[in-house]
Amino acid sequence: MSKVTNNNAPVVVTDVRYRMSLSIIRALGRKGIKVIAAENKSTSKSAALGFYSKYSNEKILLSDADKSESSFIKDLIAYAANSYQKAVLIPVGIHSIMAVASNKDKLKSYYDFIIPNIECINIANDTNKLLDIAREIGIPVPDTTTLQTDETIEELSLRIKYPVVIKYRQGELLKLGPEKRYKIVHNSTDFVSIFSVMHKLQEYPLVQEYISGDGFGVSAVFDKAGEPIEVFCHKRLREYPVSGGPSCFCESFWDEKMVNYAVKLLKTLKWQGVAMVEFKGDPEGRLALMEINPRIWGSFPLTLAAGLDFPYTIYKAAIYHTRDKSYSASMPNYKTNKKMRYILQDLMSFKGYLNISKNKTAFILKFLKDMLNPTISDGVFDIKDIKSSLQYFKQAIRKFNR
Secondary structure, three states, X not given: OOOOOOOOOOEEEOOOOOHHHHHHHHXXXXXXXXXXXXXXXXXXXXXXXXXXXXXXXXXXXXXXXXXXXXHHHHHHHHHHHOOOOOEEEEOOOHHHHHHHHHOHHHHOOOEEOOOOOXXXXXXHHOHHHHHHHHHHOOOOOOOEEOOOOOOOHHHHHHHOOOOEEEEOOOOXXXXXXXXXXXXXXXXXXXXXXXHHHXXXXXXXXXXXXXXXXXXXXXXXXXXXXOOEEXXXXXXXXXXXXXXXXXXXXXXXXOOHHHHHHHHHHHHHOOOOEEEEEEEEEOOOOOEEEEEEEOOOOOOOHHHHHOOOOHHHHHHHHHHOOOOXXXXXXXXXXXOOOOEEEOHHHHHHHHHHHHHHOOOHHHHHHHHHHHXXXXXXXXXXXXXXXXXXXXXXXXXXXXXXXX
């Protein structure tokens, strides 16, 4: 068990099956903060990654927020009612976040938290509404359309220019993996069949021009006054699956133009708490907004590797109404060019990237160089918290072998 001081409020971290939750547990636990790891009742114990961390002082089970929001809230209140000290609440999964956002008034007597209003989250989750707002305030977005009321799918397939990306308006709410929330289409025949399937699952998916280039994220913590406290930029270097899955190898960097776009958008939405604004393209050329992720994102451990303590910033922002510092728009306060990987997923990505590489020898040499580079951090493995590290690898290997 980690040492717990008496002058810090405890913290409840939900959805501890996620590796992002583990980063939060470890970072706050190392500061002597009591960590209560919370997971859904339907999740198997072996999948509750945070339960295996030595920094989890207590483990609790909650009703699934996506199955019964009211039961989830009741369980949170029941736990707090039996606690001697008001806790900070950090919801991690999107359904937990939406449940807390919809029940702020019920929870505020029991917990401190920093989270967007449900109206903001709904906009972030609806790509079409988000792009309309971004377009109005001068942030570049992809050309976007969808099926019109008096139009057939075949007619739509003939009026667009290929390649295009078909994406669900609210893909995460469908409980689909990131790589299954969209499809890249190169011709009208494929378009008709793919759009038809997606349209049945969630009506009127968006059709966007395909933006070539790299993927970037501008992540931020906003205080309760809607002002940014910390801002962090990362670049995707490799993904798994290669077709468009989560980042498995990424790097910290800084781009003032991208930061200004992200901050402007989030301030327009009167954001509070955490968000990751995703862009794609070329910072020196064509750049376009893709989406806002209204929760802690997949490559979150890179912030810690780069020297920025996002978990503690979130923790303090939840407790205090005023910030003790503000970010600088002109320069980062973390290490740039710091790289992080999820080693198992990065290894799994090798074959896919090799297949699409024009110079396969050069790719192999670079991949080996990255694998042997001791300065590159791993997003999960921590020798000082070995039990949770090994449990993650066990779960990941089982998943790959299915």
